[in-house]
Amino acid sequence: MSPLLGDLAAGEKYTVQSDTRDTAASANNDAETASRIIADPSQASTVEQTPSASPLQNPPPPLDIVADLLKTLIQKLMELLNALTGASPPALTVPAA
Numbered sequence: 001m002s003p004l005l006g007d008l009a010a011g012e013k014y015t016v017q018s019d020t021r022d023t024a025a026s027a028n029n030d031a032e033t034a035s036r037i038i039a040d041p042s043q044a045s046t047v048e049q050t051p052s053a054s055p056l057q058n059p060p061p062p063l064d065i066v067a068d069l070l071k072t073l074i075q076k077l078m079e080l081l082n083a084l085t086g087a088s089p090p091a092l093t094v095p096a097a
Contacts, residue, residue, distance in 0.1 A: 033047060
């Protein structure tokens with residue numbers, strides 16, 4: 001933090017990059033949409049679906065074990081949600097190994 005304070009004291013200016021602003025605006029929009037749907041679940045069908053992401057490449061050998069564990073964990077959590085709620089949760093895609 002000290003270098004930043006020193007730069008500001010010296011009169012240097014910092015700006016936020018445009019892609020960071022776009023990301024923040026998109027996140028804010030997503031948060032507003034989520035709040036609106038939580039308040040009125042009947043509006044869920046009006047939400048624009050996010051296009052599915054391209055398939056992920058398999059990570060290198062030490063990380064592939066962790067990736068497989070996470071995929072299994074997500075699948076088991078979805079099965080648990082189905083069993084507890086009696087209804088399917090929203091479709092979550094788990095990248096194939």
